Amino acid sequence: xxxxxxxxxxxxxxxxxxxxxxxxxxxxxxxxxxxxxxxxxxxxxxxxxxxxxxxxxxxxxxxxxxxxxxxxxxxxxxxxxxxxxxxxxxxxxxxxxxxxxxxxxxxxxxxxxxxxxxxxxxxxxxxxxxxxxxxxxxxxxxxxxxxxxxxxxxxxxxxxxxxxxxxxxxxxxxxxxxxxxxxxxxxxxxxxxxxxxxxxxxxxxxxxxxxxxxxxxxxxxxxxxxx
Amino acid sequence: xxxxxxxxxxxxxxxxxxxxxxxxxxxxxxxxxxxxxxxxxxxxxxxxxxxxxxxxxxxxxxxxxxxxxxxxxxxxxxxxxxxxxxxxxxxxxxxxxxxxxxxxxxxxxxxxxxxxxxxxxxxxxxxxxxxxxxxxxxxxxxxxxxxxxxxxxxxxxxxxxxxxxxxxxxxxxxxxxxxxxxxxxxxxxxxxxxxxxxxxxxxxxxxxxxxxxxxxxxxxxxxxxxxxxxxxxxxxxxxxxxxxxxxxxxxxxxxxxxxxxxxxxxxxxxxxxxxxxxxxxxxxxxxxxxxxxxxxxxxxxxxxxxxxxxxxxxxxxxxxxxxxxxxxxxxxxxxxxxxxxxxxxxxxxxxxxxxxxxxxxxxxxxxxxxxxxxxxxxxxxxxxxxxxxxxxxx
Numbered sequence: 001x002x003x004x005x006x007x008x009x010x011x012x013x014x015x016x017x018x019x020x021x022x023x024x025x026x027x028x029x030x031x032x033x034x035x036x037x038x039x040x041x042x043x044x045x046x047x048x049x050x051x052x053x054x055x056x057x058x059x060x061x062x063x064x065x066x067x068x069x070x071x072x073x074x075x076x077x078x079x080x081x082x083x084x085x086x087x088x089x090x091x092x093x094x095x096x097x098x099x100x101x102x103x104x105x106x107x108x109x110x111x112x113x114x115x116x117x118x119x120x121x122x123x124x125x126x127x128x129x130x131x132x133x134x135x136x137x138x139x140x141x142x143x144x145x146x147x148x149x150x151x152x153x154x155x156x157x158x159x160x161x162x163x164x165x166x167x168x169x170x171x172x173x174x175x176x177x178x179x180x181x182x183x184x185x186x187x188x189x190x191x192x193x194x195x196x197x198x199x200x201x202x203x204x205x206x207x208x209x210x211x212x213x214x215x216x217x218x219x220x221x222x223x224x225x226x227x
Numbered sequence: 228x229x230x231x232x233x234x235x236x237x238x239x240x241x242x243x244x245x246x247x248x249x250x251x252x253x254x255x256x257x258x259x260x261x262x263x264x265x266x267x268x269x270x271x272x273x274x275x276x277x278x279x280x281x282x283x284x285x286x287x288x289x290x291x292x293x294x295x296x297x298x299x300x301x302x303x304x305x306x307x308x309x310x311x312x313x314x315x316x317x318x319x320x321x322x323x324x325x326x327x328x329x330x331x332x333x334x335x336x337x338x339x340x341x342x343x344x345x346x347x348x349x350x351x352x353x354x355x356x357x358x359x360x361x362x363x364x365x366x367x368x369x370x371x372x373x374x375x376x377x378x379x380x381x382x383x384x385x386x387x388x389x390x391x392x393x394x395x396x397x398x399x400x401x402x403x404x405x406x407x408x409x410x411x412x413x414x415x416x417x418x419x420x421x422x423x424x425x426x427x428x429x430x431x432x433x434x435x436x437x438x439x440x441x442x443x444x445x446x447x448x449x450x451x452x453x454x455x456x457x458x459x460x461x462x463x464x465x466x467x468x469x470x471x472x473x474x475x476x477x478x479x480x481x482x483x484x485x486x487x488x489x490x491x492x493x494x495x496x497x498x499x500x501x502x503x504x505x506x507x508x509x510x511x512x513x514x515x516x517x518x519x520x521x522x523x524x525x526x527x528x529x530x531x532x533x534x535x536x537x538x539x540x541x542x543x544x545x546x547x548x549x550x551x552x553x554x555x556x557x558x559x560x561x562x563x564x565x566x567x568x569x570x571x572x573x574x575x576x577x578x579x580x581x582x583x584x585x586x587x588x589x590x591x592x593x594x595x596x597x598x599x600x601x602x603x604x605x606x607x608x609x610x611x612x613x614x615x616x617x618x619x620x621x
Contacts, residue, residue: 048621057537057618085539091620095534097244099251104242112539115240139251155538167621 002069004163004195005031005054010063012049023049025218026063034193036186036208038200041215047199048167050215054197055089055165056080068162085112088161090169094152096140102127102151103136109155126154129184146173153181157188166198170205182208245551248524259520263560263597264567266513270593271568273505278589279581280498281489283421288485290418292361293451294460295467296484300477303491306333306349306423310446311476319450322470324458329357330447332435335424336405346386346425350405352435359451364416365429371413372431378410381418384426385580405438419582422498510600517556517604521549525611537617545612553605557598565590
């Protein structure tokens with residue numbers, strides 16, 4: 001079985017000419033199915049760029065990046081969208097739609113595949129898992145910051161993604177809810193084989209990680225397994 | 228609200244995000260609907276006036292007891308053509324298939340009111356021994372018209388108190404001055420005013436020539452012809468055109484004459500052009516208002532749209548949201564626009580006597596136009612969707 005993420009010699013830069021800025025230098029990386037991987041590094045080290053490339057949110061400029069068996073270098077928009085539909089994103093900002101209820105926002109993670117029977121029930125189950133069953137009809141304006149973030153996490157997970165890309169998902173959560181989210185992601189990794197790549201500075205999460213990658217100046221400089 | 232949401236979800240095959248966005252921001256929705264309704268009102272009023280212009284042009288033609296009209300070759304309307312030789316009437320009457328022919332003289336007077344204001348009134352001079360007009364009131368009063376300086380007035384003449392007409396019908400003749408000649412209005416009839424004049428007065432051809440001293444009995448404005456029963460009117464008109472082909476007159480069926488007049492007045496005269504331009508401006512106002520609302524809505528949701536793009540929604544999904552909003556705004560804004568327009572039509576028709584009425588075809592055309600207008604606005608607003616970049620979310 002091929003690894004869901006296999007990166008070789010990945011370079012990336014922004015701008016052109018004198019203003020060009022190279023941010024990734026020959027990154028090599030393999031992540032196996034079901035692994036819970038934490039990505040650390042100082043600001044500007046290239047974590048976010050790596051995450052957005054692997055999440056098909058940017059075009060790969062140089063090197064090879066195989067995600068779920070699809071080579072991203074040279075992949076067209078349709079191919080990248082097809083991959084994005086198989087992965088889940090958790091952003092720092094919840095970006096919930098203010099006109100939709102919590103349940104409707106979660107359903108957006110499912111409706112991308114078309115109107116499915118049982119979508120409402122699936123959304124309700126996912127909110128239940130995150131302790132938000134009683135908030136299903138609430139709009140974001142009536143939810144706390146932590147609740148909004150959990151709704152966003154539910155939206156990312158409801159479609160049973162094969163990979164989850166998460167950027168500081170617990171930054172807006174208190175200790176209890178932060179751990180709830182990490183444990184959920186860890187459980188999904190174990191039960192469904194979901195691969196998780198999470199950028200975080202939260203030391204509490206390190207105990208849950210199968211691997212910890214550290215980036216510096218556009219390179220992965222450390223790859224450790226804490227257990 | 229939930230029922231509408233569920234219905235739209237079924238129709239669209241997805242959550243009706245456009246509807247949910249619009250109804251979530253009620254104040255913005257109300258503003259948008261007021262804007263669309265206002266644009267509709269503008270368009271309806273312009274089309275209403277345009278329709279009234281077209282309808283009022285046909286009124287005097289419909290009032291003539293005629294199948295065919297002989298008028299000057301330079302005539303576009305009943306008022307603007309040169310007088311024609313009276314012997315054309317005699318020539319036309321001799322053509323097989325023509326049952327009768329009568330000449331009509333046409334002029335305009337200024338009727339000064341007691342309050343100093345002036346009414347423009349078209350004067351029709353007819354032969355009191357012929358039945359030039361269909362009006363039964365005119366037919367009944369033809370013997371009176373044969374008397375010198377006697378006139379009948381159209382009850383629908385604008386800005387004249389109805390009580391005056393009632394008094395005239397009650398036998399109290401009313402004297403007016405026309406071109407410095409005293410005229411007695413002895414009766415009324417019903418025709419209806421247009422945009423050119425406030426109303427009509429009918430007199431005998433002899434009285435007409437006394438009012439308009441520079442006019443000649445040998446030069447009427449047009450000749451009305453009746454075809455024999457069973458005669459094909461267009462074919463007869465063609466034969467008459469061939470027979471009278473001297474270049475100074477043209478023969479038209481009444482339908483052709485009306486069409487010619489309407490075409491001229493709606494495309495060559497200021498009123499028709501202004502109403503057409505007004506319709507365009509109304510649509511433009513609607514496009515700008517709807518665009519403004521939709522563009523603001525897109526701008527307010529760029530982060531959410533970028534998130535949806537990251538999830539895997541395609542461009543057509545976002546186009547669908549914006550167009551869904553556009554159609555909803557168009558349809559919901561149309562309803563108050565139509566209701567206000569119906570009210571204004573009634574008020575203006577009562578005040579001016581213009582034939583201003585709503586037709587189903589016009590209402591449906593404006594609804595379709597409103598939806599098209601909204602969709603155009605939506606398509607322009609979707610350009611902002613390109614700014615929703617999922618790569619900026621991390």
